[in-house]
Amino acid sequence: MKKLFFLITLCVPFLISAQEIKNHYKIYDVKKAKVITLDDIVNDMKSANVLFFGEEHNDSIGHFLESELLKKMASVYPSKVALTLEMFHTDIQPVLDEYLGGIISEKNLIKEARAWNNYKDYRPMIEFAKVNKIDVVAGNGAARYSNAVTRDGLTTLTKLPSTSKAFIAPLPIDTATGRYYDKFIETLGGHNMGSMKIYQTQNFWDATMAWSIAKYTKKNKDTKILQVNGRFHSDERLGTLAKLNKYAPKLKILNISCFSADDFIEPDWNKYKQLGDYIILTDPAIKKTF
Numbered sequence: 001m002k003k004l005f006f007l008i009t010l011c012v013p014f015l016i017s018a019q020e021i022k023n024h025y026k027i028y029d030v031k032k033a034k035v036i037t038l039d040d041i042v043n044d045m046k047s048a049n050v051l052f053f054g055e056e057h058n059d060s061i062g063h064f065l066e067s068e069l070l071k072k073m074a075s076v077y078p079s080k081v082a083l084t085l086e087m088f089h090t091d092i093q094p095v096l097d098e099y100l101g102g103i104i105s106e107k108n109l110i111k112e113a114r115a116w117n118n119y120k121d122y123r124p125m126i127e128f129a130k131v132n133k134i135d136v137v138a139g140n141g142a143a144r145y146s147n148a149v150t151r152d153g154l155t156t157l158t159k160l161p162s163t164s165k166a167f168i169a170p171l172p173i174d175t176a177t178g179r180y181y182d183k184f185i186e187t188l189g190g191h192n193m194g195s196m197k198i199y200q201t202q203n204f205w206d207a208t209m210a211w212s213i214a215k216y217t218k219k220n221k222d223t224k225i226l227q228v229n230g231r232f233h234s235d236e237r238l239g240t241l242a243k244l245n246k247y248a249p250k251l252k253i254l255n256i257s258c259f260s261a262d263d264f265i266e267p268d269w270n271k272y273k274q275l276g277d278y279i280i281l282t283d284p285a286i287k288k289t290f
Contacts, residue, residue, distance in 0.1 A: 024283035025061050026264070030273045042072045043277055044254060045224050049217060052241055052255035054231030054276065059119065060289045061282040062258045067124040074132055075225050083129055084199045084213050086205075087116050088138035088227035090167040096138050113138070116183055122228075123288050124191055135220075139212035139227070141168050151199045157204075163173065169207035169243075175200055180238040187232070203243075206233060210243035217248060231257050235275045260284040 011261045016104060045051055053069065055062045074079045088096055092113040099109040108113045110119055129136045145168060148156050154173050157165075165171065175181075186193045213227060233239040233253050242253055257275035260282045261267060 009012065015211050019062065019078050019247045021064060024286050025065065026267065026281050028267070028269050028281075029273070030269075030279065031279055033269075036278070038068055039074055039252070042069070042076050045073065045077070048252040048254045050213060050225040050227060050244065050251055050253045052234040052253065052276075053226060053228045054234040055228060056253060056259050057121075057230055058290045059260055059282055059289040060121075061286055062280070063121045063124075063261075063289065065258065065280065066122075066226075066228055067128065070125050070128060072135075073180045073224055073226060074128075074134060075215075080219065080223050082137060082216060082225050083125060083141045084120070084134040084137040084216065084225055084227045085214075086140050086209060086210070086233065087122055088113055088136075089140050089142040090138050090208065090256075091142050093138045096136055100126075100136060102130070114143075118290055125228075134220060137212055137216050138228070138244075139209040141208035146201045148203055148288075149204050150197050153197055154200045154204060167208075168204070169211035173203055174243075174246075175203045175206045176238070176242065179236065181243070183232075183236075183238070189213075202239075204242050206240040209233065209240045213244055214247035216253075217251060228276070231259060231275075237276070256279070256280055258282065260286075 019075035023282065027036050027038065027041070028034070029040065041051070043092070051069070051073075053066050055066065060222075065161075068258070070081070070083060095104070095109060098104045099106065099113070101103040109115065126136065128134070145157065147254065154175070157168060157171055174273040184199050185195060188198065207228060209227070213225060217223065217225065227240075229240060236258050237253075237255060240254060244251065255276040256278045257272070262282050262284055264281050267281055269279065272281075
């Protein structure tokens with residue numbers, strides 16, 4: 001009980017109990033057209049390889065649910081679960097492995113793995129993985145590469161030495177067209193030359209995360225993957241998820257879109273159903289982590 005209280009306090013310090021937390025989120029299964037539980041999602045993973053959790057980075061309830069999903073998956077599929085993350089870059093994988101192996105300190109992990117400013121939101125998953133010997137894959141492309149793409153476009157990656165290319169998706173990286181492009185331009189508020197370079201950067205991130213997952217699953221065929229990323233990367237099965245389908249078309253992929261919604265009390269599920277296999281709405285009244 002003390003451990004449970006500590007975890008709840010760590011993830012959502014303004015709530016009192018796990019029972020109360022359950023009042024602040026709702027999970028909807030689009031295919032079954034009904035409200036379900038986390039356990040139902042975990043059971044669905046029996047016939048799937050990868051579960052995308054598309055989050056809002058400051059959603060405190062979402063972070064709690066990510067951690068709960070990882071724990072439940074590890075319980076149902078012992079020794080067959082791995083965690084892949086947008087929040088760490090591929091080139092720091094050795095640092096992450098050193099921490100998970102108990103060799104280096106958390107202080108060194110945070111500094112040398114260039115942890116996000118809100119690392120505390122992902123810490124429960126990392127600590128659970130460390131204790132339970134779960135692989136954690138640093139999936140994203142390093143900022144020095146994404147900055148280069150934003151400045152000079154995707155073609156600049158061809159100039160990288162072979163040692164650096166090992167940290168990114170195979171070249172050339174396709175730039176998605178259609179719905180994903182339209183969504184991106186809408187988000188930026190219109191098209192211009194600068195937005196096109198930023199869109200290429202978005203595709204670089206998507207491709208590198210997808211390639212990281214594909215590489216891991218090729219070597220660990222029976223492992224269930226929990227991939228955590230910002231929901232724009234996987235909503236509507238676009239972005240990273242779409243690129244993973246290209247790299248590893250035989251994988252069965254499920255995806256969650258989790259976000260705070262003003263109609264949380266009485267949601268209109270139909271307006272969200274295109275976003276994913278599962279929609280998780282969280283209470284907007286709950287304080288964000290930043």
